[in-house]
Amino acid sequence: MEDKIELFKQLVNESNKIVFFGGAGVSTESGIPDFRSKDGLYNQQYKYPPEEILSHTFFLNNTDEFYKFYKDKMNSLKYEPNITHIKLAELENKGKLKAVITQNIDGLHQKAGSKIVYELHGSVLRNYCMKCNNFYDAEYVFNSEGIPKCECGGIIKPDVVLYEEGLDNNTIASSIFAIQNADMLIIAGTSLTVQPAASLIHYFRGNHLVLINRDSTPYDYKADLIINESLGKVFESI
Numbered sequence: 001m002e003d004k005i006e007l008f009k010q011l012v013n014e015s016n017k018i019v020f021f022g023g024a025g026v027s028t029e030s031g032i033p034d035f036r037s038k039d040g041l042y043n044q045q046y047k048y049p050p051e052e053i054l055s056h057t058f059f060l061n062n063t064d065e066f067y068k069f070y071k072d073k074m075n076s077l078k079y080e081p082n083i084t085h086i087k088l089a090e091l092e093n094k095g096k097l098k099a100v101i102t103q104n105i106d107g108l109h110q111k112a113g114s115k116i117v118y119e120l121h122g123s124v125l126r127n128y129c130m131k132c133n134n135f136y137d138a139e140y141v142f143n144s145e146g147i148p149k150c151e152c153g154g155i156i157k158p159d160v161v162l163y164e165e166g167l168d169n170n171t172i173a174s175s176i177f178a179i180q181n182a183d184m185l186i187i188a189g190t191s192l193t194v195q196p197a198a199s200l201i202h203y204f205r206g207n208h209l210v211l212i213n214r215d216s217t218p219y220d221y222k223a224d225l226i227i228n229e230s231l232g233k234v235f236e237s238i
């Protein structure tokens, strides 16, 4: 394992157009639970599975119940970036990293100082009135009583991609462009099973593809380096 981390360090050193693609595993080390992992925790407390609550239909039909779950489980304001977020922001600052692409919605990359962050599934930091499109920040939504409402009376909806909703085309296009122009692609904390996010990997034509994940992924065969280790342990070394 030490050899692998040493090699990772070397690849980072010799690369200047790094793109990082991260999943839930990046944030779990900050203490944010992965709502896709079925640990039974949610099911005990809520009448519906998280996939149902976090769907477009459920939001429209059970807005009150949606927001109970959302405020209880998706409030990332109380969490802090971990060493991986911080190191990535440093790499960007040094000009070595060109973009972070993330499946997370918690805004922790920005909190750590990253500037170019493509959020495939949206962000809790952005919220808009469904009637007049007025912007509201995460504090407003998470601190509201019941269903957060705009001053015009409209219901506020988080700019988070719910189940049944499509991804934002501009975010996908920017992510593809970044990956196509990268010399090193680091994919971390994701099992690469969620589409279409996982298929972005096919656009990479650079030198080094590194996968960092606790378990194996369907794309291990494409990787130059596979590290099955905690992300924090890998990133604290660089």
Ligand SMILES: [Zn+2]
Residues within 6 Å of the ligand: 129, 130, 131, 132, 133, 134, 150, 151, 152, 153, 154
């Ligand atoms: Zn409004």
